[in-house]
Amino acid sequence: MKRAAPPGPDKTGAGRFRLRSFRLRITLTSTATALAAILILFVAASTTIVARRAQILDHILSAHLSGPGFGVATPALWPAIDAHLNASFSAFAPQGSQGGYAILRASRADGSLVYRSPSWPAALDVKALPDDSGLQTVADDATEWRLGQVRHGDMTVWVGVNRSLSNAQLRVSLWRFGAAAAVLGALIALLAWYLSARAMRPVEHLTGVMLGLNASDLDQRVAADEEDIEFAQLVTVFNAMLDRLQRSFLQAIRFSGDAAHELKTPLTILQGQLEHAFTHAAKPEQEEALVEMLEEVRRLDSIVRKLLMLSRADAGQLQIPLSPFDLRPILDELAEDIELLDAEREVRLDLPPLLLVKGDADLLRQVLQNLASNAVKYGLAGGWIGLSARQHGGQWQIDVSNASSGIAAEHRERLFDRFYRADHAHNRRIPGVGLGLSLAREIARAHGGELLLAEADQERTCFRLCLPAAL
Structure with a gap:
């Protein structure tokens, strides 16, 4: 029977990648959709905020230029007007900025200077200033200014706003908004993972029932x-x-x-x-x-x-009376039987002096005889057969091993199937019908233990019988 592929990433078709986890796909899809919506909102909001900020700056700058104060100002009032301009635009700069929010310059038609802000950039000389009316954007070495001019008689007044500080404040605000969006995306991912888990509970419940099914418990149903x-x-x-x-x-x-x-x-x-x-x-x-x-x-x-x-x-009717007894004499008899069956095989014993288990002595003797018979029939001629036992936790682990050339990987999981024999070439010359290991495993499980293939490499084959220890 073909085994199902393990869960994980899967490729179906050329260049197509598909996650095998339904819950993970739901989580990623929900998170990606939410993040896409947040990103669109972020871009739209950022564009709107930047444009609106520029409109507000231009509106305030135009309001200052259209005011009557520049035409009647005396030389003593120009510093106060400059301070008022900086105070008006200080809200559009990052916290901790040290002035330079706005600049002011006034000069006569003959080129004489009436007033110039202490922070006026040297790069913005008269030749660099725009002659056109209206608002213009001018940049010096490191700063971008939004400039506007107004004329009062023979006097021209230029007012500028530091756009670089305004943009820096916008970047800080947008970075904070982006960080908040990232946190929101992480919370959405966690929420989607939680909700997908709740949505998958019926399937997990059904899976649990399937995993709990066995041959003697097929009457389970899900409501x-x-x-x-x-x-x-x-x-x-x-x-x-x-x-x-x-x-x-x-x-x-x-x-x-x-x-x-x-x-x-x-x-x-x-x-x-x-x-x-x-x-x-x-x-x-x-x-x-x-x-x-x-x-x-x-x-x-x-x-x-x-x-x-x-x-x-x-049918679940294999009831075995469990009584404590010492399994060591049975293993000693088994070692003697192996020597009689094949005197050329070396028998290696590693057994404790006392091996107390609970069960039926005749049935466990049948299990061990089957394992020993297989070791003789399928082991390497002139090799060795080992019987060992050790206590692990509350169980005895009894190993029957032999020298062998290994068991192919495709046969290992079917060794305990009924009427299955691993090598058809051997089937023609070694007696047996393929029921021994299957029956031995059922007897071991009826004792509350297990029979399994512990090792099957190129040098050694080992079957392990696990039985509850008698305290």
């Missing part, structure tokens, strides 16, 4: 009337799928159990008849043929017994 309308149909479809799955699974369990049960009695009768015929065989050829048939009948009987036990495990 559709408790979910939002948008998710009710999804929940209904999921419940219908569970109904179909439960019916199919129960039918498979019944078929497996019934078939195994119906085969058990005929096989027992057939085995008895073959054994009776063997005792009355007249020729060696007949005895040899009967021995082969008996071996096949016993093999079928073993398969039937395993299928019966697996069907009980599937």
Whole structure:
């Protein structure tokens, strides 16, 4: 079966990138939309503010130029007029600015100077001043001025406003507005992440139910009337799928159990008849043929017994009385059996003197014998087989390992599947039907433990049986 790709970035099509997280996409889309709206608002507001600021400056400057004060001013009043102009435009400069908000110059037609502000830039000499009426923008080395002139008889008066200070104040204000917009965007992102999480709760609840499903607990259902309308149909479809799955699974369990049960009695009768015929065989050829048939009948009987036990495990009826006992003698017997099966194999033992577990001794012996048999059948000839045990937390970890050439990655996850055998070339010369590991895992789980493939590299294969320790 093809495995699903893990969540994460995905590319579909040439140059197309797609995030696999729906919640992240919703968050990013909402945040990007909000930020785009804020950016448009920021640009529009900035443009409006800049234009409005320029209009206000021009309006105040024009109001000062049109006033009657310049025409009747005496030499003693010019400094006061200059100070008044600076005070009028000081609000358009950043805080902490040291004067220079406005400048004033008055001169006669003959070129004689009536008054000039102390801060009047030297670069703005008479030749640089505009002759046209109206407001003009003039820049010296580092400052931009907005200048206007008015004539009273033979006297010309120039008034200028420091546009550079005004622009600096605008930049500070816009930077603050931009920082506030960035903070607002971050808050919107957090809010979108939170709201998307709330929106995904029904899906997460459905996912939790799916993760909690197992073969003996297919009767779980999700109440559709408790979910939002948008998710009710999804929940209904999921419940219908569970109904179909439960019916199919129960039918498979019944078929497996019934078939195994119906085969058990005929096989027992057939085995008895073959054994009776063997005792009355007249020729060696007949005895040899009967021995082969008996071996096949016993093999079928073993398969039937395993299928019966697996069907009980599937139905949740594999009840095992748990009583404390020492597993060390069983492991010692197993080591002796391995030496009898293959005297050339080195048996490596690393076992504690006392190994107390809770369970059924006969069933756990069957699990360990299956693991040891596989180590003998599939291990390297002339290699070694190891039996070790150590206590980790409240569990015993019992390892059955052997020297091997490794197990291909595509076979590792299917080793515990029923009727699955990793190497078809071996299947033709090594006996077995592929039920041993599956049954061993079910027995381990019925004991509150687990059986897993702990290691399968090019030098060592190790199966680990985990069992609760008896305190």
